[in-house]
Amino acid sequence: MTITSLDKDVDRLTLTLVADFAAPVERVWQLWADPRRLERWWGPPTYPATVEKHELSPGGDVTYFMTGPDGERYRGWWRVTSVEAPTSLEFTDGFADQDGVPSTTMPTMAVRVRLGEHGVGTRMEMRSVFDSAAEMEQLADMGMVEGLRQAAGQMDALLAD
Numbered sequence: 001m002t003i004t005s006l007d008k009d010v011d012r013l014t015l016t017l018v019a020d021f022a023a024p025v026e027r028v029w030q031l032w033a034d035p036r037r038l039e040r041w042w043g044p045p046t047y048p049a050t051v052e053k054h055e056l057s058p059g060g061d062v063t064y065f066m067t068g069p070d071g072e073r074y075r076g077w078w079r080v081t082s083v084e085a086p087t088s089l090e091f092t093d094g095f096a097d098q099d100g101v102p103s104t105t106m107p108t109m110a111v112r113v114r115l116g117e118h119g120v121g122t123r124m125e126m127r128s129v130f131d132s133a134a135e136m137e138q139l140a141d142m143g144m145v146e147g148l149r150q151a152a153g154q155m156d157a158l159l160a161d
Contacts, residue, residue: 006149008140013130015145017152022121023159029086029115031155039064040158044150047074056083063100075100089113107135
């Protein structure tokens with residue numbers, strides 16, 4: 001994968017991944033819009049994702065879990081706030097307990113994904129915005145930055161299929 005940049009900006013409370021793909025926008029969009037394709041890259045390779053619910057429309061929910069090397073499941077959710085297929089997606093991303101109930105003790109983040117033509121392919125910008133520096137650091141300490149790099153690093157292979 002061509003990750004152009006992965007920038008953590010504590011002053012702006014953002015983590016921004018920029019990646020370029022040798023594929024058209026619509027094909028990259030399908031990696032978000034198709035739950036079977038999403039689960040093939042959303043988790044890092046050692047924590048593969050399983051998407052349980054996938055309502056990619058404003059007000060819709062996406063629920064999933066990642067299975068760790070020890071077999072333990074880590075649940076998460078999205079609340080979709082905006083969709084403009086095939087170029088834009090916004091959602092709140094959070095953690096859930098083992099029953100899938102959103103956690104009230106773990107941070108959430110606002111995520112904005114933009115896809116646009118770039119050269120002969122597509123540029124994807126994925127920006128996560130945190131509520132505080134402490135929450136940003138908490139998730140970074142849990143491995144979010146490297147996990148995002150590893151997860152997104154799987155997208156090229158899916159686009160080559």
